[in-house]
Structures are given as structure tokens and as C-alpha cells.
Amino acid sequence: MSSEILWYANRATGAVCLVLFTVVVLLGIAVRLRTRLPGLPRFGTVALHRGLSLSVTAFLAVHIAMAVIDGYVDITVLDAVVPFVSAYEPLWLGLGTVALDLLLAVLVTSLLRERIGHRTWRALHWLAYASWPVALIHGIGIGTDTGTDWMTWLTVSCVAAVVAASGIRLAHSARASRRTPRSPAPHRRRSPHMTTTTAFTDVYMSPRLLAPGGTAADLSTHELRYGPVAYGDPDGLLRTVAESGLTGRGGAAFPTYRKLVAVADASRRAGRVPVVVANGAEGEPASRKDKTLLRLSPHLVLDGLQLAARAVGAGEAHLAVEDGASYLESALAQRHDPLPVRIVRLPKRFLSGQASALAQYVSGNAPLPRHQRPPVRERGVRKAPTLVQNVETLAHLALIARYGADWFRSAGTPAQPGSTLCTLHVPGREVRVVEAPFGLPLNRLLPLREASAVLVGGYHGTWIPAAEASQRTLDATDLGAGVLAALPTDRCGVAETARVLRYLALQSAGQCGPCLNGLPRIAAAFQALAIPGPQANTRQDVARWAGLVEGRGACHHPDGTARLVRSALTTFAPELDAHARGLCTASDLTPLLPIPNEAH
Template sequence: MIAHSPLHTNPPGAQRLFAGRGPGLTEHHTRFGALPTHPAEQVVASLHAAGLTGRGGAGFPTGRKIDSVTGGGAVVIGNGAEGEPLSQKDAMLLTRAPHLVVDGLQVCASTVGADRVYLYVPERISPAVRKALDERVAAGVDPRRVTLVEASDTFVAGEESAVVRRLEGGPALPRDRTVPTSISGVRGRPTLVNNVETLAHVALIARYGPQWFRSVGDPEDPGTVLITLSGAVSRRGVMELPTGTPLADVLAAGGLTDLRTARAVLTGGYHGSWIPAANLTDARLSRAGLRACGATPGAGIIHVLAADQCGLAHTAGIVAYLADHGARQCGPCRNGLPRLAELCDELAYGRVDDGQIRELHRMLGLVDGRGACRHPDGTIRMVRSALNAFADDIAHHRAGRCSAALVTARSADRRGPRRAVEIA
């Protein structure tokens, strides 16, 4: 197992990734010390023991992911694209603690024997990241140089195969994968792609060990997690919390103490799931803690819908956005999602009848599982959760009434589905 650092005290429980006092390399080393080196097999064993799972949305065990990289000439990529409109956590981490992310990249590169290391980030934060990388070059702290690559500002740009495609010089669009990226990724080389938050946790585990990592959070999915809280709360932004934190406590930290003022919460973002406010009492911020609600933390997004907002209208806006931001490389994306957006728009703003509901469910079944990437499936999951969470809204719309603010405030322009949704 990896030993704890003898020179630097461990960051306190809920402030680990954000325990440093500034983004600079000096502040980073003052807080965390130099990055220790360990044999590859020891790193993998420690990650298995720590139980770290990916923080980019899929939640795949990090130790298993690194273990799956086989063959020589490996490539390692830190994915900070964060195309999800409701998420700000990766950008916040890369501007507040970039050196933890790069440390994690170096640990992974050393473990799999990579000779190419990339950091993939949006243009808006690339100057801050470049500054951190230049600091490290000047200090000579890295055995491998990290190449900065700018991500497209699109929803699908962070999908694993889209990242690989962008690094090969193509568009940041997903593609069919017949062979896992860990075996054949960038130009056919074995490639490891990890979310930047995952990498920052890897860097801390390398310093303080798996038992320290497991000392907070849900035993099934331990550690801390970054969440972006938005919507109908008075305090919005990014927080670092132990996994397993009650969702009611998360909302209270955002200023929402009376769940009756909320209609529902969207967890996991635009590819996530709606949870009715009535079901939030026992829900916790972990995979196990959200399982009964049919949801997951995804990429750490908690978006609150106020009690006076129409869930169907909000969902229609999201589906319209997702239809506009698809790769349009397969039938479900080119035809299925736009049609689904029209149906959701009719459900939110038109006259609702049995035939329309049947057509909506038929379209959900046609699209589900047939996409070239996960984008259509994620959209279907979110819509199905909305139909369950907002069943009362559907009943009201059948009767031709809805008092929610999003409906009454809608523009009189009925030429097409809404193309945006308020996410602040």
C-alpha cells in the first residue's frame, strides 16, 4: 500500500481537492508536498483498495480502467472538456488546483508507461492551465511533458471517442468503437482517458494512501466528490462534499431548507434523472444512495426546479438543446432526437392527448439503445425520468391548465421547440 506522506499533514475530510491556498506550484507543494513515486503494481493495488470511481459521469472503477491499458506506447489523457451546461466543477478544479490534476496525469502515465500525455480543456480556461504547465516545466518537476489541447465548446466534445478523435486532428465528435480505447485509442495506441477530478484524487491517493481516501464518504463509493449546485437555490456553485451526503443537506448548503419549495431535482445533468422533491428525504449523494430513486450522481450535478416551475417545460428545453448538440452521425441523433424534441415541446406547450403520449413512448423505444454513442441513450433516460417525476404535470396539461411560471412566461413565438433552458 502507498504510505502517507511523512512531511505534510493530510487535507481535512471534506476539503481535499480544494485544500490548497492557491493555484500556484509553490502553494501546491506547501500544502501537498512533492509527488512521491511508486511501482506501477503498487499504484494499481492502491487504487483498487481505495475504491476510487471515475468522476466524469460513468463511475467506472479507476483501478480497473488503468489495469485495462495493455501494450506499449500508451497515451494518457486528462479530460476536462466539461460540455455539460450545468457543470462547472472541472473548470473550477483546473483553475483552483491545476497541479493536483497534472500530478494525477503523471502518476497514470508512469503506471502505464505512457510516452504521450495530454490535457484536454475548454478554450476559456486554457490560459490558466497553460500557466500551471509552464510553471512545472520551469521547475522541472515532471518526467513527461504535458501537451495542452483545446476542446470544442459542444456537449459531446468530452465523450471518450470524441476526445480521441480530436487528438488525432479530427472533429470532436463521437465515433463507433469496436475495440476499447484502452487497447486501441489515439492512432491505434492503447489510451487511458480519465476525468480531471478523477486524476486529482489519484494524486491524493498517491500521497496519503487508500485508507485515508476511504476514511470519508459512502463505503460503496468512498471519498469526496465535486458537485455543481444550480437552479432554485440562493447559493449556487461548486462544492466538495463526502459521497453519501444526504441530498437534503446539499440543498440546505445552497440555502434551500424547505423541500416544499422545490418540485424536483435533476441529478447527473442533461443525461441524468429527475427526482421528485417528495422522494428526496432519504436520498444521498452516491450511487448506492440514489439507486432507489433510479438516479446516479453522474458528473456531480444537482439542479433544483422550483415548485412554481413546470417540469415538462423545463424538460422540453433540455431535449431541444440535446437535439441541437448531437453529433448527427446516426439515425437516432439525426432524426430521433429532433422528433423527440418536437413531442416534448407539444407535451409542454400544446394540447395533450392519448395519441401524443403513445407516440412519445414509441419514439423513446425507437431511439433507445440504437445510437452510435451514449448521447441518445442519455437523452432517453432523462425524458423517461421526467415522465415519471412530472406525471401530475401531464394530468394538468391534459386538462388544458398549468400555472407554472415557465409556461405562462413563454414567448408567443410557436415556430419551433424552445432552444434554451435557464440553468443559473
């Protein structure tokens, strides 16, 4: 290949790199502004941004190769990657090398995004803004076409486009920062008739979800505190939710973005308009977080419900609750939402909030779980694709829509961003609902020095020894219903578990073998273990039956019960040994965990 051809190829690829790099920067700004370009499908802007980024890399590789191969000037591979070492035009060529290194850093960290965390990736991604002007100056300083009419117009056009887009981006950021809520001063409020709902600054965080002071927020107070929410861009919202890393707060911790997209996709395949159900059932007796949230911040939940409905294209929205329906209907009457919301009053049962049972009840049937295939997201309320989303998740969604993914991720950990509501049970204290960031040590939420064990996640959760709990942090994977209960050393964990298992057996739907036969048998055997005396093979039988019921139910009720059983057999093994010898180490028989309609 002649030197002249290489020279022309180098000039051409340099100009193409400038144009493509400019377009990539503009598309990056468009993605941050949640802009959907005309004619592009959902997430088309993001896909185009990524595709052109790879194209820039390819043309840049060709551009560098042409410069190294061309023997007219002495440029080595080392000169192309190490700044300011070239004998030929060290300043201008060095700036091009700096731009290349910055761009490579952006590309490599993008490939490692899942490993390094969103916050680190976002910080490094800003290098793209630095790389573009450095590359531009490199081209002006070293390019042989600098000063020609066509190159001047091309350069001016690229600069004008990036400056204009950056100005729009900065203005948008300034408006968003003015809308971000100020952290209110901490309050303490205690009442024998009210769940404590405020945060304590020495332990938790400034409240995001809950109205400060334990006072319910009406619509005007809500809008004053959080500002308005825009419903107009579902694709932009989905991108922001994906970036935020929000997961469900109903127990499964499933990524909210994936759930929203799955319902939207199922709707498109089936040709049916989807339904959205806000799940505020909270059939878990030990949990009060959803009831507290709905009482103190109902409009945050209702905002999230409208946003979710808009994101999936729903034509129907419901809010399902056991208590507080009249209050929520009053809250709805204050609003002028684009999609009407119907309040559904649920019977007070443990399984009423199970997704398929909830879909059945909204459809006009009994609130009984059905088999897990097809899932509710494909065939739910009246056989339409249905999004069932916990009310706390929807409240987080409303905040993310206002303040963005970075704000949401400023709490929690890179792997588990954000905060969550927890119901805390400590003997001698009233039950409290608090908001805490993921990653917070459990010993800052519960006093563990006088505890023997902690129940994490509720009645479908796990018992863990207090010593182990003191080394753990708040973790979405095992938090379940958001319940944390400290069992004192003077209580019997076997007796507490027996009470819960009896309740769970009575609350089963009785539609499958594990619920009809397995759970009652496990509950009766565990009740026998709770009474000091000979155990024969009862402990081994309980462990074996727990394995038999798991994974065989119409819903996950047997699985959650088996999880609790196995953890109790392990955590309370010393107490079970004492019971086998006819002894019980407990000196206080007062129940810790609430059981509805239990006779004492």
C-alpha cells in the first residue's frame, strides 16, 4: 500500500472518528436526559449509543494503524498508547494518546460494569466528556486538513452540537437538584397507639419514604416535600429503574426493571392490555412496614402505581390492602390521576398477598394461590398479563422517577443499592418501623447483647444465632418481609417456632399435598418438641418432612415454612437437646412474635 493511500486513509478515518465520537457524546447526553429518538424502538437510543461507541473504537483502531504503518513520519505503537513520548509532534500526538487512553478506560469499565458497581462505573464514565475535547484539540493541532473550509465547518458543527447538548444537560441537572428533597430534621415520637416510623440519625438515615414526625402527609404536604412527578416518558423511566438497581421489597428481591419489562413484553405477545396491582396486603403478622407506609405516605405509593402502570401500558390499576381502605379512598379523592385506581379490600389471611391469590381475588374469585405456571406476569387478573408490585417498591419507584438512579444509589451498597423499611421486634419496646440502608450492620438495628437468636425475614424467614447476626448486615437476599426480631436469652426459641408453625399450617390454602398433610404434621411434631421430654425420632422426622414438602406446593408457602423449620432445628439445637433431657432454659413464657387470634 502506497504512502499516499495511507495518508488519505489516515485523514479520512480521523474525520470519521471526530463525527462518530461527537454523535456518541450527544447520544450519551440523550440517554441521561431519557430522550427517545423518533423512529427508534424501546431502548433504541441506548442501543445506538453502545453500537456507535464500538464503531468509534473500530475506526480509531484503523486510524492508529494507518499512522503507525505509514512510513512518512516515525510513529510507533508505543507512541500511540503512551502520551508525549513521540519524537514527532509530541504535544499534539500526546493529546491524541491521552484521548485514546481515556476512551479505553470508559470502554473497559463499561464491560466490567457489573463487577465494579454502578457508582464506580458512573464516575469513570465521565471520562468520555474529557476525552472528546482532548481528541478535538489533537485533530486541530496535528491534522493536515486544519484550516480548510470543510474541516472548519465540520469542527465548528461538532463543537456547537456538544456545547448545546451539554448546556441542556447542565440545566436539567440544576432543575433536578432543586427538586431533590432536603433531609428533614430527625424526630422522636412514641405513642402506645402508633407504630414509630421516624429514623434515628445515629443509627439509620434521613427518611426517604416515611413522613417525618410520624404524621401522615396529605397531597399538598406530599407535593411540597417531594415535588411533582412526570408520567410522560415510560422508556426513560425503565432505563432509570434499570440503572438504579431497584429490587422488589415484597420478599423476593426480584429486579423491578426486569419485572416491568416482562409484563410489557407479555402484553405485546398476548395482545392484551396489562393490569397493575399494588400489593399492600402484608399478611405477614410480624410486619407493619407496608401499613405504616400507606398510612404516612399514601401519595408516594399512588405516584409509583401510576408510574408502573404507565411503564407497562396498563389499562387498569388496583391497590389491594387489608386495612385502611377508607383512608386510602380519601387520599385518592384528592388526586387527579391519569388512570383510575380501585381499592381492593382483602381478607386477613397470610396468603392473601401471594401474587396468584391476589390476582384471583381481584378477578372476583377466592384469594387462593394457583400453580406457578403460567406466572401472573403472563396470565393474572382475568387472564391478562399482570404486574403485582409491593407498595414499598412503588414508593421507591416514585422517588427514582423524580431524582434519578444516582440519588437512589447514594444509599446502600453497590451490589444492593437503596434503603428498605424494617419492622423491629424487641421485647419491652413497642414494635417500630424504620428505614435503613442496605449494608447496615444488624447490631445497629437490634440490641443483640442479651439476645440468643434473631428472626430475619418473618415467618418465612430464618432464625440465626445472635453471635452470627452481630456479624451480618442488612441484606436483601434474606430480608423477606422486612422483619427483624430479637429473641432474648430468657425465651424459648423452640416454643416460639412451634407457635408460628401452627399458625402457618392453619393459614395454608389446603390445595396441595404439602399444605394439606405436610405442614400440619410438621406443626404438630414441632409442638411436641416444644414440650420438654423424650423426643424419640421426632426431630429427625421434622427435618425429613421439611425436605419432602419443599418445591412441591402450588405456591411457595411450603418452601418458606420449611426454611423456617430448618433454621430453627439448627439455631435452637442446644435448646432441643435440653428439652430432650426434660429441661427448658426459658424463664419467661411471654410470646415475642404476634399470632392473630391466638388465645393466651
